Structures are given as structure tokens and as C-alpha cells.
Amino acid sequence: MSVSRNLCVLAVLLLISAPAHADTIITLDGKLDDAVWQDARTLPAAPVKVPVLPQPTEPDVGLIRLRTITPDVRMTVADGCLYVGVRCEEDPGTSMGVHLLIAPEGAGSAADAISLGYRPVEPRAPRYAVRGPKGVGRSVYRFEGGADWSQAGRWGVEVRLPISDLALGEGGARLAVVVFTRTPNVVSSAPANAQWAGPATWLALTPSDAWRAQATVDEERLAKEDAADRERRLAWLAFLKGQSVPLQMHLSRKRVKRHVQELLLEPLDRILAAQPDLEVPVRTIRGDIYHRIAMPDEATKDFEAVLQASPGWREAQYGLHMKVRAIALAEGPLGAATDFEVALERLHVMLTKKKMSLPAREGVELAQALLRYKRGGFVEAKEALDRLALRYRQDPFLSEHAKLSQQGAVAAMREQRRLAKEKNEQRPRAVVETTKGTFIFELFQDAAPNTVNNFVYLARKGFYDGLAVHRTVPFFLAQMGDPCTRDGGAATGMGTPGYAIRSELSGLPALRGMVAMANAARDSEGSQFFVLTGSALHIQKEASFFGRIVEGQAVVDALTAKDRVASVTLTGLDPDRPYHPTTVAGRPAPDPVDDCPRK
Numbered sequence: 001m002s003v004s005r006n007l008c009v010l011a012v013l014l015l016i017s018a019p020a021h022a023d024t025i026i027t028l029d030g031k032l033d034d035a036v037w038q039d040a041r042t043l044p045a046a047p048v049k050v051p052v053l054p055q056p057t058e059p060d061v062g063l064i065r066l067r068t069i070t071p072d073v074r075m076t077v078a079d080g081c082l083y084v085g086v087r088c089e090e091d092p093g094t095s096m097g098v099h100l101l102i103a104p105e106g107a108g109s110a111a112d113a114i115s116l117g118y119r120p121v122e123p124r125a126p127r128y129a130v131r132g133p134k135g136v137g138r139s140v141y142r143f144e145g146g147a148d149w150s151q152a153g154r155w156g157v158e159v160r161l162p163i164s165d166l167a168l169g170e171g172g173a174r175l176a177v178v179v180f181t182r183t184p185n186v187v188s189s190a191p192a193n194a195q196w197a198g199p200a201t202w203l204a205l206t207p208s209d210a211w212r213a214q215a216t217v218d219e220e221r222l223a224k225e226d227a228a229d230r231e232r233r234l235a236w237l238a239f240l241k242g243q244s245v246p247l248q249m250h251l252s253r254k255r256v257k258r259h260v261q262e263l264l265l266e267p268l269d270r271i272l273a274a275q276p277d278l279e280v281p282v283r284t285i286r287g288d289i290y291h292r293i294a295m296p297d298e299a300t301k302d303f304e305a306v307l308q309a310s311p312g313w314r315e316a317q318y319g320l321h322m323k324v325r326a327i328a329l330a331e332g333p334l335g336a337a338t339d340f341e342v343a344l345e346r347l348h349v350m351l352t353k354k355k356m357s358l359p360a361r362e363g364v365e366l367a368q369a370l371l372r373y374k375r376g377g378f379v380e381a382k383e384a385l386d387r388l389a390l391r392y393r394q395d396p397f398l399s400e401h402a403k404l405s406q407q408g409a410v411a412a413m414r415e416q417r418r419l420a421k422e423k424n425e426q427r428p429r430a431v432v433e434t435t436k437g438t439f440i441f442e443l444f445q446d447a448a449p450n451t452v453n454n455f456v457y458l459a460r461k462g463f464y465d466g467l468a469v470h471r472t473v474p475f476f477l478a479q480m481g482d483p484c485t486r487d488g489g490a491a492t493g494m495g496t497p498g499y500a501i502r503s504e505l506s507g508l509p510a511l512r513g514m515v516a517m518a519n520a521a522r523d524s525e526g527s528q529f530f531v532l533t534g535s536a537l538h539i540q541k542e543a544s545f546f547g548r549i550v551e552g553q554a555v556v557d558a559l560t561a562k563d564r565v566a567s568v569t570l571t572g573l574d575p576d577r578p579y580h581p582t583t584v585a586g587r588p589a590p591d592p593v594d595d596c597p598r599k
Contacts, residue, residue, distance in 0.1 A: 025079050028146030030120075030156040032074070032085045040076035040085070043177060043203060046192035050090055050183045071179040073190045077208075080215030081160040086179055088156070091312035092149035093182030094122050094281050098157045099129075101176040103199040104168055110198060114166065118159050119180070120147035123271065123281050124236055127229050134167065138226060141165050142217045149280065152312030155182070162215035174202035228274045235270035242267060247293070256293055264289055280310045284319065291323045299324045314359075318392065321363030329367035330374070332474030335561035338533040340375045340475070344368065362388065366398075373401065374475045374534030376512050378409035404537045411509035411537070428452070428573045430459065430547065433566040434469065436559055439552030441515050441531070445574070447506040448546035451517055451525065454501050454581035454589065455546065458527055459568040463497060463592050469563040471530075478559040479518055479530035483594035485564075496526035497592035499583045508545040510536045513556075515547035523584050527592070531556045 026034045049066040072087040086098050097119035103112050114132030119125055134140045145159035166173060176194035180187055189195050194202055242263030247256065268282050287302035303324065306316035329347060332338075347368045351361065369384035382405035389398035427442040445452040458464060464481060470491030471479040484495035502523045508514065512535045518528035525544055533556060549556060573579065581589045 026076075026083055026158065026160070028144060028158045028160065030146050030148030030158050032087055032156050032158060036076055036078055036083075037074055037085055040074040040083075043073040043075055043175075043190040045071045045073045045177070045179060045190040046188050048181060048186055048188045050181055050186055069181070069188075071181075071188050071190075073177050073179065075175070075177075077163070077211065080164065080213035081162050082166075082205075083158065083160045084177055085158045086156065086177070087154065088179065088181060089154055090182055091153060091314055092121070092151075092155035092310060093314065095180055095184045096120070096147075096149070096155050096157070096182050097122065097180040098145070098159060099178040099180070099195075100159065100161070101178070101194070101199075101202070102161075102166060103174045103202065104166075105172040105174060105204070107174065107199045113174075113176075113199060114141060114161075116141065116143045116159070116161060118143070118145040118147075118157065120145065120157065121149060121278060121281050123232075123278055123285070126233065127275075128226070134165075138222050139219070142215075142219065142222060144217075144222060144225075149310050149313075151310075154312075162217060163211045163213075164215065168207065170207070172207055173205045174199040175205055176202040231274040232271050232278070235267045235274065238270070239264060239267035257295075260289060260293055280306050280313055280316075284313065284316045287316065287319050288323075291319060291327075296324050296328055317357075317359040318395075321357075321359040322366055322388075322392070322395070323397075325360075326363040326366040326370070329364065330370035330475065335472055336474050337472065337560050338474045338476075338478075338557040340371060340557075343371055343475070347371070362391075370401065371475060373405050373408060374512065374536070376408070376412060376535055378405045378412060378535075381405040382409065400538075407537050408509075408511065408535050411511060415509060415511060426572055428456070429550070429571045430455070431569040431571065432464075433569075434555065434559060435563045435566065437552065437555040439531070439549060439555045441513075441547040441549045443547050444506070444508065444545070445577075447508055448504040448544055450501055450581050451504045451544045451546040453577075453579045454517075454525070455529065456570055456573065456579040457581050457589060458497060458592055459570055460579070461592060462567075463527060464565050464568045467565050468561070469559045469565065470561060472533075472559055472561050475534035476536060477530040477532050477534075478556050479528060480565055481518070481528040483527060484596040486594055489596070492596060493528075494520075494597050495528070496595045497589075498595045499526065499589050499592075501525050501581050501589070502584055504544045504546070505541060506545055507540070510538075510540040510543070510545065513549035513553050514545050515549070516543040516545040519543065526595075533557050 026036060047068045047070040049068055052065055052067045069089050074085045076083050084098065084100060088096065097117065100116040101110060102114045107113060112133065115129070117129035119127060128138055128143060130136065130138050130141050130143050132141055141161060142165055143159065143161045145157060148156045177190045178187060178195050179189065187195065191201060191203060245263055247259060265286065268286055271278060271282050283302040283306050287299045287306070290299035290302065300320065303316045303320035306313050307320065347364050350364050365384060366388060369381045373381035382402055385398055385402035385405055389402050392398055428445060429440055429442050431438060431440050443452045466486055467480060467482060468485035468491060469478055469480045470482045470485050471493065482491045482493060482495040483497065484490065484492045500523065503519065503525060510532060512532050514532045516530060517525040518530055519525045531549060583589050
């Protein structure tokens with residue numbers, strides 16, 4: 001396709017006598033590689049501007065730019081059919097498609113035209129939208145098409161309609177071709193602005209003997225295709241209904257997966273069963289669902305399958321690199337230790353590779369920004385996240401984390417001021433001996449009095465001695481205090497001291513080094529607590545923070561799920577304070593027990 005064609009101002013009346021190719025069948029595959037397209041008529045289409053992402057070496061890399069594309073629109077007559085082919089020099093997407101408007105010569109308005117729409121990979125709307133003076137549907141106008149979205153940087157569509165279905169008699173016709181780009185609401189047409197103008201400005205088609213050839217159409221196949229399309233749309237409605245049901249992420253993984261399977265994945269499977277050629281958009285949607293419910297392996301499998309079938313499918317590129325892989329690079333395997341230096345060095349080495357696609361590079365940059373945010377480098381993180389959020393405005397994850405980085409910078413500044421102001425104050429402290437060494441944290445007994453009472457109460461009774469560090473999430477937290485791990489028992493995450501206390505959401509910042517109680521829901525805190533190994537301001541309003549590491553953050557970072565707590569020693573306690581917690585029921589806490597409901 002030549003996108004540099006010099007398009008003249010289109011005359012109000014452009015007479016086109018379509019070339020005839022008797023007994024020549026064009027394969028409707030969207031490739032436009034049949035020989036007849038070589039000498040087909042080119043219909044001058046209007047250039048349009050579409051968004052394009054600049055390369056990382058360009059200035060103002062965070063800004064979305066526009067480039068001009070001009071669809072290559074061609075028309076010919078073969079085997080008794082009017083054919084229109086479109087090629088567009090842009091990545092494929094669900095919005096791409098074509099719409100024909102054909103009116104008899106002398107028609108007064110577009111209302112008298114036959115309207116033929118073809119959107120091949122749009123999962124929501126009908127694939128074919130057909131109507132005209134004779135009626136509605138492909139039983140009246142035997143319109144059909146094919147598309148190619150298997151290449152990066154190009155997509156193509158071919159459509160045909162038996163000329164006899166036009167019922168023009170001896171008169172000619174007027175044709176307008178509307179091209180839908182991959183960018184929603186960005187539309188080209190031949191002639192320019194044809195979708196807004198009347199038939200008098202459309203392209204004039206002059207009939208010839210070739211128009212009278214009888215086309216061969218498999219009407220039974222068309223009917224089966226339409227039936228499959230109806231089934232697919234019913235399945236899509238079921239999918240939309242499933243999306244409206246709130247997903248309770250606090251449920252067990254098994255119940256979450258069953259919820260997703262029944263309400264979301266099964267309707268998508270029905271769509272693929274009805275129309276298997278929608279695998280690319282459907283698997284892109286499915287990959288995003290798996291990503292949202294933290295099933296990265298399944299998401300990766302779907303995104304990679306999409307990119308194998310359609311390397312230019314941007315949504316799958318974004319999902320694979322900016323969602324799944326970036327998150328994985330910024331986290332790490334459950335149970336492992338936290339090591340920012342190693343992780344950031346690994347990302348630095350990856351970014352020095354020359355042979356890396358832009359989506360892959362930006363995925364690594366996102367992982368780098370997330371790790372810097374978690375480590376406390378909020379200013380650096382915000383700069384990178386702001387730039388990425390400008391480029392990908394459709395993803396709230398980026399803008400939300402840019403905001404969190406800003407909040408983190410403010411919170412860190414306030415924390416430094418607080419520390420300077422309270423430099424000479426002595427708070428109670430907990431000295432925690434582990435198999436990796438000792439860490440010490442101060443207790444905020446004014447900000448979270450009952451939570452501190454509870455921790456001191458349990459520690460004094462030796463409740464924590466010998467328990468495992470049963471959960472570590474690299475660059476997030478190290479969690480301990482589950483009595484089910486005593487004497488080598490396996491952690492359930494459900495162990496309690498036999499009672500629960502109320503949450504104390506003190507508003508303390510969820511910065512790296514802060515200590516909080518773990519909970520299953522509001523007012524369910526018991527004995528389990530965690531230390532943040534990475535800033536996590538998104539949980540600031542969800543957890544009861546009651547302490548901060550003052551010594552031994554490196555020890556906490558090094559903890560893994562194989563380590564244990566040897567002892568907890570308390571210093572600097574107020575001798576006049578009983579440190580006896582009150583339960584959710586408002587009564588003094590009983591003696592703690594090892595309550596393991598699923599042990």
C-alpha cells in the first residue's frame with residue numbers, strides 16, 4: 001500500500017467504471033493478494049490522524065503523538081460481485097472494519113442507500129450490520145467479508161456483495177466507503193466526509209455487462225454464520241452480566257476461581273465455541289481477567305498465544321509486558337527474601353540490552369519504578385510513573401501508583417520531621433530474635449493503644465516464641481505470629497490466640513519498616529503481625545499499624561518462610577500500664593491459646 005499517494009481534492013462527481021474479471025474468484029481473507037487487486041480501482045480515501053507512541057530515544061517520550069495514515073481502498077467487479085478491499089498501515093484492533101453505503105443513481109438521501117457494515121473482531125457488536133430498501137439481514141443482501149489481523153503494523157479487510165442484490169435495473173449507483181481504524185471514533189472515508197454527506201457526493205459507479213453476471217453464494221453458510229454470531233452475542237451478554245457481580249477477593253482462592261470460571265470464563269468459552277476466529281480479542285480479555293485475580297501463569301499463556309497469532313495486538317503486548325511481567329519483576333516468588341539491590345541490578349542489566357521491544361522495555365521500566373517506590377525512592381518512582389501514565393492513559397494502575405508515590409514522598413517527609421522532633425523520646429520497644437538475627441521496633445502505644453496492649457500481652461506470655469515466619473512476600477512484607485506453626489506445624493494463616501481485638505486504623509503511613517497486625521477482615525486481629533519490607537500505601541487504611549523498625553531492617557528483609565522467631569523481649573514499658581487488651585466483645589482478653597481452626 002502506498003500511503004504517500006498525493007490525494008487531490010475529490011470532485012463532487014467521480015465516475016468509476018469498475019474493471020470486470022469474469023470467472024475470477026477473490027478469496028475473502030483480508031490479504032488483498034489476489035491478482036485482480038493489482039489493477040483494481042483505487043478509491044481516494046481521506047487521511048486521518050491516529051495516536052502513536054514515540055520511541056524511548058525521542059524527546060518528550062511521555063507525550064502521545066499523532067501520525068497520519070491514509071487507508072488504501074480498492075474496488076473491483078468479479079464473479080458477479082462488487083468487491084471492496086481495504087488495507088490500513090496500523091496495528092490491528094477490535095475497532096477496525098469497513099462500512100459500505102450504496103445508493104441508486106439519483107437517490108436523494110443516505111436513507112435510500114443499502115447500508116453494509118463489517119466489524120470482524122469486535123466481540124460486542126454484530127459482525128454484519130446489513131439493511132436497505134429491500135429489508136434487513138444477509139438473507140436479503142448477501143454481504144460477506146474476510147479480514148487479516150495476523151501482521152504487526154497492518155490489517156486488511158475484503159468484502160463483497162452480489163451485484164444482483166443491488167436491484168439497480170439499468171441505472172448506476174453511488175458508493176461511499178467508510179473505514180474504521182483501530183482507534184475508536186477515528187474514521188476515514190472515500191470520498192472524504194462521505195458519512196456526513198448525501199449520495200450526490202459519493203463515488204459514481206457506471207454499470208457494464210460484467211454487472212449482469214450471476215454470483216454464486218452459499219446462502220446456507222451465511223445463515224449458519226449469522227446463527228453463530230447471534231449465539232456469540234448472547235454469550236457476550238452473559239459475560240457482561242457476570243462482570244456486574246462484585247468479586248469478593250477476600251474469599252478463598254478456590255471460591256474466587258469458581259466465581260470467575262462460572263461468571264466470566266464460561267461465557268468467553270461460549271464465544272469461542274460459536275466463533276473460533278475471535279480467539280485474539282477473547283484471549284486478550286481472558287488474559288486480563290487472569291491478571292486481575294493474580295493468576296500470572298494463565299495470563300501469560302493467553303497473552304503469548306494472542307501475540308503469536310497477531311504480533312501487533314497492542315492490548316496483549318501491554319497485558320504481557322506492562323501487567324504480568326512488570327508485576328512479576330517487581331515482586332518475586334512467595335516465601336523468598338527481599339533484596340532490592342539484586343532486583344534493581346537485574347533490571348538495569350535488562351535495560352542495557354539493545355534488542356528489546358518498546359513494550360518489553362517499558363515493562364522493565366515500570367518494574368524498576370515500582371521497586372523504587374517500595375524501597376522509598378518516591379521521587380524517582382513518580383517521575384517514571386508519571387511518564388508512563390501519560391503514554392497509557394487507559395490504565396488507572398499507573399496513575400494510581402504515581403499518586404501513591406507522591407503520597408509516599410509526603411509521608412516520608414513527615415516521618416523524618418516526627419523523628420527529628422521526637423529524637424529524645426523513648427518509646428517501648430520489642431526486640432525480636434530470629435534465626436536470621438535480631439530486629440527491633442518501637443511501639444506506638446499512643447496511636448494504637450489496644451493493639452500495643454495486645455502485642456505486649458502475648459509477648460509477655462511467650463506466645464510468639466518458637467513460631468515460624470510463615471509468610472514472606474518479597475518487597476512487601478514478612479508475616480509471623482501464627483500459632484499453628486508451633487512445634488513445626490504448618491501455617492494455615494488462620495491461627496489466633498483464641499480471641500480477636502478491634503482494628504485501630506491510626507492513619508500511620510504504610511512505609512517500609514512499619515509494623516501492623518494481620519487481619520482477615522475488619523476487627524479480626526489476633527496474634528499475627530507483619531513488617532513491611534516495601535512501602536505499601538494502598539493498605540494504609542486497611543491495617544492497624546502499631547510500630548516501626550528502628551534497627552535490623554536488613555534482618556527482616558532476609559527472612560524467608562523457613563525462618564522462625566526465637567523470642568520477643570520488651571523494653572521501656574510503662575510500669576503503671578497493665579497492657580491487657582480488650583476483645584471485640586469489649587471484655588478483657590482471656591489467656592491466649594493456640595487456636596488453629598484448620599490445623
